[in-house]
Every structure is written in structure tokens, then in C-alpha cells.
Amino acid sequence: MKLRTCPSCGSANIKLYMGGQLGIQYKCETCGYIGALIIEQDVEKKFLRGRKK
């Protein structure tokens, strides 16, 4: 499972934002960032294992 996070504020509240001729872009609902660059994190293991300290 991939979690898309904002490169600006780190929020995971990312929505697809169709940029027309620019192609697919993403919009951060938290800080308003719009761009094709987002950070994808593989969070599957974290979710399965939970917080283990």
C-alpha cells in the first residue's frame, strides 16, 4: 500500500488534481500545494505492525 504525502507539509491529505495539458497532478488539501511531485511512502509494514517500541 502506498501513502501519498505532500512534499511541502508532509500531509497525507492528497487528492488527484487533473492539470489538463500538464497531465496528472496532485493537490494537497492541507497547505494547497499543487504539483506532479508527491512523496509515495510504503506504509504497509507500519500499518501491519503498528507502533512497536
Ligand SMILES: [Zn+2]
Ligand atoms: Zn501540503
